[in-house]
Amino acid sequence: MRAKEWIKERFPIDYKKFIEINESIFIKEPIPVHMKKWLFAMGTTPFILLPIQIITGILLAFYFMPSPEMAHESVRHITEEVRMGFWIRGLHSWGANLMIIAIFLHMMRVFFTNAYRKPREINWIVGFVLLMLVLTISFTGYSLTYNQLSYWAMTVGTNLVKEIPLIGGFALELLRGGESIGTNTLTRFYTFHVWLLPLIIVLMMAIHIIVLRVHGVSEPEGYEKGYYAFYPTHFFKIILATLFLLSLLSLLAIIYPPGIGVPADPLNTPLHIKPEWYFYSVFLFLKFIPIKLGILITGIAVMGMVFWPFIEPFLSKDEKKRTIISYIIGALTILILIILTLIQTFTL
Numbered sequence: 001m002r003a004k005e006w007i008k009e010r011f012p013i014d015y016k017k018f019i020e021i022n023e024s025i026f027i028k029e030p031i032p033v034h035m036k037k038w039l040f041a042m043g044t045t046p047f048i049l050l051p052i053q054i055i056t057g058i059l060l061a062f063y064f065m066p067s068p069e070m071a072h073e074s075v076r077h078i079t080e081e082v083r084m085g086f087w088i089r090g091l092h093s094w095g096a097n098l099m100i101i102a103i104f105l106h107m108m109r110v111f112f113t114n115a116y117r118k119p120r121e122i123n124w125i126v127g128f129v130l131l132m133l134v135l136t137i138s139f140t141g142y143s144l145t146y147n148q149l150s151y152w153a154m155t156v157g158t159n160l161v162k163e164i165p166l167i168g169g170f171a172l173e174l175l176r177g178g179e180s181i182g183t184n185t186l187t188r189f190y191t192f193h194v195w196l197l198p199l200i201i202v203l204m205m206a207i208h209i210i211v212l213r214v215h216g217v218s219e220p221e222g223y224e225k226g227y228y229a230f231y232p233t234h235f236f237k238i239i240l241a242t243l244f245l246l247s248l249l250s251l252l253a254i255i256y257p258p259g260i261g262v263p264a265d266p267l268n269t270p271l272h273i274k275p276e277w278y279f280y281s282v283f284l285f286l287k288f289i290p291i292k293l294g295i296l297i298t299g300i301a302v303m304g305m306v307f308w309p310f311i312e313p314f315l316s317k318d319e320k321k322r323t324i325i326s327y328i329i330g331a332l333t334i335l336i337l338i339i340l341t342l343i344q345t346f347t348l
């Protein structure tokens with residue numbers, strides 16, 4: 001009682017009103033009933049995974065040393081000697097992969113329910129920026145291990161940046177901090193990975209959720225109409241999903257722990273250079289096409305996806321026809337990405 005008064009004297013806020021406002025915003029928020037199906041709430045998965053990535057990432061940063069001499073050795077130390085180190089590293093590594101899978105599934109759900117249409121165009125773009133940021137944070141994270149595979153993926157990846165028209169040279173210099181990959185590159189990738197990108201991702205996620213709350217979740221045709229309150233049903237669903245994800249990540253971390261590979265050797269180019277699986281399709285495509293043309297086509301395809309909500313209305317004036325054409329384009333894009341990824345997977 002005394003503590004309550006002590007606080008009230010120092011922070012004279014109308015607590016009753018404060019609780020009422022929060023109740024109406026968070027606790028009683030009406031959720032459409034179709035959101036009971038997790039596929040429709042798939043966006044919550046990367047949202048749950050982010051704090052797991054941040055906590056495990058902070059624990060890894062206690063031991064990781066971002067220098068070419070020490071990076072690989074510190075990863076080996078974490079994996080082989082630090083108590084529970086292999087598990088924390090496994091959670092972080094599998095968490096990143098699961099996050100990308102969840103974002104792709106969420107994006108597909110949004111696409112095939114046409115949820116990017118007016119008034120949600122901006123949130124599609126915010127979401128796409130989030131996808132790009134998550135891919136970049138994964139790329140920088142993979143590079144920190146500083147083994148042969150990640151070193152050469154880093155070399156090939158930064159070389160591609162050079163080909164971007166106008167800003168290529170500047171972007172390459174900014175990323176590498178010199179002619180070749182070295183101390184400056186690693187410290188820069190570390191800075192991007194541990195605070196700059198997480199900060200921007202947290203901000204963008206906040207914007208994504210605020211814009212989502214402004215419009216409310218879209219309500220696709222053919223599903224039961226009606227609402228339920230955020231608390232308790234949806235809240236406990238999220239808790240359950242969190243426990244499921246933690247168990248799944250733990251299991252994967254124990255059964256398939258990420259390896260450490262052999263230390264990076266800048267003088268020895270490996271026979272097969274390969275990035276992480278989510279870059280396989282682009283990597284394979286760029287391997288068989290003149291690089292400048294490849295970058296141009298990839299750039300146009302990415303821009304097409306970013307601005308899809310504004311391009312789609314030009315496909316047809318008839319909404320039904322437009323939906324069918326956009327489904328065909330979406331399905332073909334997914335098919336091409338899966339085929340390229342599979343070819344790259346089985347050619348190594």
Ligand code: HEM
Pocket residue numbers: 039040041042043044046047103106107110115116120123124125126127128129130131134205208212216217218219
């Ligand atoms: C870190 C990545 C992301 C997070 C954490 C996230 C989170 C969410 C959440 C929680 C929702 C509510 C509905 C649901 O759970 O599915 C949502 C809706 C939405 N998201 Fe995302 N999202 C991400 C990436 C993306 C991407 C890559 C896109 C598309 C390019 C996107 C576009 C949208 C749109 C348009 C909606 C509104 C959908 C509707 O009203 O039905 N998001 N997002």
